[in-house]
Structure formats: C-alpha cells, structure tokens
Amino acid sequence: MSTAPAVRPAPGPPATAADEFPAYVRAPTGDLLAVVTEATGEPLGLAAVLLRGAGWRPSSGPRRTQVTLARRLAGHGLDAVRFSYHGLAESGGAGEEVVRLDRPYTADAGAVVDWVADQGCRAVLIGNCFGARTALAYAAGPAAGDRVAGLALVVPPVFDYEVARRLDRRPLGHFARRARPGRLWAVLRDPARRRALRRTLRAFASVAGGKLRPGRGPAPASTGGAAPEWLSPRFVAHLRAVVDRRIPVLFVYGRDDPYGADFERARATALGPLLAEAGGLVEVTVVPGRVHGLTSVETQEAMIAAVEAWAASTFGRRA
Amino acid sequence: MTSRGGRRLARAARAERVDRGLGIREEVEFFGAPERLFGCRHLPMDGPAAGAPLAVVICPPVLADFGANYQREVRLARRLAAAGLPVQRFHPRGTGHSDGDRADLSFAALVDDCRAAVERLRETCGPAAVALVGSRLSALAAAVADGEGGSPLVMWDPVPSLRSYLRGGLRARAVHRVGKVGAAPEGPDDQRARTGYVDVLGIPVGPALLDAGDVPVLGEAVAGGPRPLLLVQFAPGELTPPYAAAAAAWRERAIDVTAAVCPCDESWWFIPDRRAPADAVLDTTAAWLAARAGMTAA
Numbered sequence A: 001m002s003t004a005p006a007v008r009p010a011p012g013p014p015a016t017a018a019d020e021f022p023a024y025v026r027a028p029t030g031d032l033l034a035v036v037t038e039a040t041g042e043p044l045g046l047a048a049v050l051l052r053g054a055g056w057r058p059s060s061g062p063r064r065t066q067v068t069l070a071r072r073l074a075g076h077g078l079d080a081v082r083f084s085y086h087g088l089a090e091s092g093g094a095g096e097e098v099v100r101l102d103r104p105y106t107a108d109a110g111a112v113v114d115w116v117a118d119q120g121c122r123a124v125l126i127g128n129c130f131g132a133r134t135a136l137a138y139a140a141g142p143a144a145g146d147r148v149a150g151l152a153l154v155v156p157p158v159f160d161y162e163v164a165r166r167l168d169r170r171p172l173g174h175f176a177r178r179a180r181p182g183r184l185w186a187v188l189r190d191p192a193r194r195r196a197l198r199r200t201l202r203a204f205a206s207v208a209g210g211k212l213r214p215g216r217g218p219a220p221a222s223t224g225g226a227a228p229e230w231l232s233p234r235f236v237a238h239l240r241a242v243v244d245r246r247i248p249v250l251f252v253y254g255r256d257d258p259y260g261a262d263f264e265r266a267r268a269t270a271l272g273p274l275l276a277e278a279g280g281l282v283e284v285t286v287v288p289g290r291v292h293g294l295t296s297v298e299t300q301e302a303m304i305a306a307v308e309a310w311a312a313s314t315f316g317r318r319a
Numbered sequence B: 001m002t003s004r005g006g007r008r009l010a011r012a013a014r015a016e017r018v019d020r021g022l023g024i025r026e027e028v029e030f031f032g033a034p035e036r037l038f039g040c041r042h043l044p045m046d047g048p049a050a051g052a053p054l055a056v057v058i059c060p061p062v063l064a065d066f067g068a069n070y071q072r073e074v075r076l077a078r079r080l081a082a083a084g085l086p087v088q089r090f091h092p093r094g095t096g097h098s099d100g101d102r103a104d105l106s107f108a109a110l111v112d113d114c115r116a117a118v119e120r121l122r123e124t125c126g127p128a129a130v131a132l133v134g135s136r137l138s139a140l141a142a143a144v145a146d147g148e149g150g151s152p153l154v155m156w157d158p159v160p161s162l163r164s165y166l167r168g169g170l171r172a173r174a175v176h177r178v179g180k181v182g183a184a185p186e187g188p189d190d191q192r193a194r195t196g197y198v199d200v201l202g203i204p205v206g207p208a209l210l211d212a213g214d215v216p217v218l219g220e221a222v223a224g225g226p227r228p229l230l231l232v233q234f235a236p237g238e239l240t241p242p243y244a245a246a247a248a249a250w251r252e253r254a255i256d257v258t259a260a261v262c263p264c265d266e267s268w269w270f271i272p273d274r275r276a277p278a279d280a281v282l283d284t285t286a287a288w289l290a291a292r293a294g295m296t297a298a
Helices: A063-076 A106-118 A131-138 A172-178 A180-189 A191-212 A233-244 A258-267 A272-280 A298-317 B064-082 B107-125 B137-149 B160-176 B188-195 B241-252 B279-294
Strands: A022-026 A030-037 A046-051 A079-083 A122-128 A148-155 A251-254 A281-289 B014-019 B022-030 B037-044 B055-059 B087-091 B129-133 B153-156 B196-199 B203-205 B228-233 B256-261
Touching: A022 B014, A022 B022, A030 A106, A030 A122, A030 B014, A030 B055, A030 B203, A046 A063, A046 A106, A046 A131, A046 A191, A063 A079, A063 B037, A079 A106, A106 A122, A106 A131, A106 B256, A122 A131, A122 A298, A122 B279, A131 A148, A131 A233, A148 A298, A172 B055, A180 A191, A233 A251, A251 A258, A251 A298, A258 A272, A258 A281, A272 B137, A281 A298, A281 B279, A298 B196, B022 B064, B037 B064, B037 B107, B055 B064, B055 B107, B055 B137, B064 B087, B064 B129, B087 B107, B129 B137, B129 B279, B137 B153, B137 B160, B153 B279, B188 B196, B228 B241, B241 B256, B256 B279
Parallel strands: A046 A079, A046 A122, A122 A148, A148 A251, A251 A281, B055 B087, B055 B129, B129 B153, B153 B228, B228 B256
Antiparallel strands: A022 A030, A030 A079, B014 B022, B022 B037, B037 B087, B196 B203
C-alpha cells in the first residue's frame, strides 16, 4: 500500500473541449452517449474508459472528476471515453430504479470497449464505486478477451449490497426521513422498490443479528481469520480472473473511506494470499480524505493524481 | 481517437440519436468559441421544426444543483420535443463537459452562456420565439439573459438571491464537516486565503461568484412588461414568503405570473441516492409551455 507517487510530467498539454467530440455507442441496453477525448501527447494506442458510480448523474462527474482525469490522461498519450449508462443523461434505454453491485452494467462497458477496439485501441478501464465493480466484472469475463490493458478501481465496495445501502453506517435520521408515510406509500406501490425494501429488511435483520451475537460476525482483521461474511465472492473471483490474465490493477481508497476499511479487513483475510500472489501487478494507493462521494477538492486532486501517476508509470513511454 | 499505428479517425462534429419510441431526435455537440460549451438539442422526429411557434432553452443550475437537477431536465426536454417543441440544453462554462475552470464560474458567464445557447437554438431551428427554463441560480441568469425580450420564462425553485444561495452552500459545508471525525476545522475564510477558493462539498467556489456584486434578487431579476412567467416551488405547502413577495412585485410590473407548488423531494446541496420524484414539476411545466405555444403537451 502506498500514497500516490509524484506524477511524471505529461509530454503533452491537458486536453480541452476542442480535443473532444461526442459519439453514440450502440449497446444492447440502448444508445450510450460518450464524450471522446483525443490524446494530446504521443498516442499510445490506449483509451481510458471512464465508468462512474451509480446515481442519476451525467458522465462528467462525480464532481467533474471524469472530465479532469480524461483531459489530463490525454497529455500522457491516452485517448479517453466517458459515457453515461443506459437510461441516464443523454443515453437511451431504460434505467433501473435500484442499482445493485451484483448486477453490474457489463453490457454497457462491453459496448464501449468494443467501440474503442474498433478504433484500434485497447482499453484501460477506470471505474468509481459501482463503476469500479462494473469494470472489474467486465475485465474478468470472457467477452473482454485481450481488450483490457489495465484497471484502475477507485473506491470499489467489496460487498454485494445495493449501492449506498450499507445499512449499519446510516444515521437513524436517514431512516426516519425515509419512513414518512408518503415515501412508504410510493415504495409499496412500486414492485421494484417493494423488492428492494424486502432486501433492505433482510439486510437489517442480518446486521442486527451480527451485532447481537458478535461471535458469529467476521473475524477481527488482526487474527487473519476466515473471510468476512460480507466479502463478495464475485469480487474475489473477478479479481482472481484479472490477476490470472496479468492485467495491471490499481486500487484507490481514501484514508476515511469505510469502503477502504472493508478492503483492508478483507485483505487481512481472504484477499491477502491473492494480492501477495499478484505482487507488483496490483497496486493499492491510499489518499487523504474520503474518496467515496469526492466531497473535497483536495481529495479529488489526490485521487486524480494517483490514477494519472499509475497510468503514466504503467503505460507511458519510457525515456 | 488515435490507434497505436497513429491512424487518426474522422470525428463527427455532432452525434445523433433517434428515439422512435418517443418520436424525437437528439443532437449532441460542442459549440461556441473560444471556450466551447457542451450542448444537446432535443427535436421532434419530423425535422428541425424550423419556424416552430416556440422553442425552449433549459438553463441548468450550477454547483451541487447541476447533478441533482440533471435527469429532471433531460426528461422535460424529451417530453417537450415529443410534443413538437425543439429544446436546447447545455452545460455552462466550468460545469459538466464544457470548457472552463470550476473556480472561475461567475454569474456574468452564466448569463452569457444562456444567451449563447439561445443563439445556437435560433441558428439551428429558427423558432418564432424562445422560452427559457432556469433552475435555482440559473433562474436568475435566465431572466437577466432575456432582459427586455419578454420571452416566456419558467423558474424552477429559484434562489431568492445570490447571497442566500451562498449562505445555504456554506451551511451545507459546515454541516458536512461536523460529521467528519478528526477533520481540520478550517473555516471558509481561512481556506479561501490558503487556496483562493472555498470548497463547498467538493466544488471550488471562487471570487468571481463569492464577490459578485451585480446579481439582482429574485423580485428584480425579471424585466417588467407583458411576459408570461411560471414560478414552480418544490417545497410543499403555501408559497414561501420570498416567492410570494417576488410574485407580488412581478404582478405590479404587469408580468403575467403563474405560481405552482409541486412538492419534490429535493435536498439540493446534499446528494440523494436515488432519483427525486418530479412528475408534478414536469406535468405543470410541459402543460404551461405547450399552452404558450398553442399546443398540447404529450
């Protein structure tokens, strides 16, 4: 684990909108609106594909970090593609009300990687939260072939709850607000939200059970015991697959990220041997602050610098 | 995009999508110079609607509001296009995919960008009239951008003033930091002295906005005269005192005000984890604009 190294100076200037153009990418889920950034440095034949987290936001975010990152990577010779998932922003198709980590949008990711491959480039997938899990799932799957040259996973959750449904970390006021009669009625009327409520209540029961009977909960990190019960088998299997394919991987967490603490706990148990086997192929960088949500400009800069430094050192031309 | 062999592919100036289900076309492009704006036009399927009786420019809000309102604006645009009204959306400078530094965002630039979007819509569609839809701070910018134009104007949950808007942002910043364990309690003034901006929930707000002195308050932002105006309040209950006062001031100046309360579970400065309901906002706005165009909303 390391803090981000200094970024090697880019051979080209950061891109601007003058170096960008929009394109629609046909996917089984709908036509996806992508914004393509052309390399301003000497082209490497690689395209960064940026996958954002879940939520009702366009592909410029979170907090416009995908725009900043794409334009900076252009200076290092990477083209970049940021796109909106189906049903979101300018993309076509129908979006889901509830986004689940065990159902990543691999069809969307695959369509964009195929489009990039058609342009003669390999993809470096850079995902945030749900986007990181989608990138990992796609890269581990059979459709990826040799089209993925690298993976930067920014604050990926290592469990399979629905995104932003880590119940034991929600303040009680959050649930009180959501329990208003009007909202409850809206949930009960909608089949998808009813199913989500059932999953939430089951997860509540599981969390409460773990707190009442701590002996049945996950082993403390320091003991190197069994895998935490919440550790996603899918996450482990996907990471195993990309390590077997020798794809370079970067993990980025914030020092204050609960997801980072989860990762460290998993690393002390089931993930440890896999990461040890991967050796230098997998890097873990921890930056100050909280990367999930990126609600601090300084943390955004640190995250972007970490990815930029990794991309430059992993794929940049050697002097 | 350039392959490893150095082959640079031809790039289209704009991307197009046809949605046969909705009966619309969408054109996405960068426009303007020297700094370029990201824009999307939503058009009826049957052509550019040259000479349409009315077209609409949606002026998005900025800072944290930009993402919060995004999907609502897309849904409105698609609905209006399906009803036969061309719509232009855009990202202001320093926001979204457009050029510009976030910390350089200013009210004057926001007004200029609204005007640039109107101009782009006129170039491409040549409508008889252009209506403006603005939310939060951009509602004031849309009003100023139109000036004496007398265009139909829709204001979604407008801020009463820039001062009150920034106060809300600073309150949200303070609340956010209270919840942080071990966070350095750096105040906004100290942070500004150190960095040149105030970090409001991950968005740098610079002096161009913090010190802007020429931003009218809500009641004064709209030029007088016979123009139709729809004010949409997102909070439930009676019209809030600032909105009631603004509506009264507008009516005194012969502005034809329609005030609507469309409860919408929107927290603005704080990020919700799912889409806020907006059907009442969309229904009300689409019907009002269609009536201005002498059409029926889809």
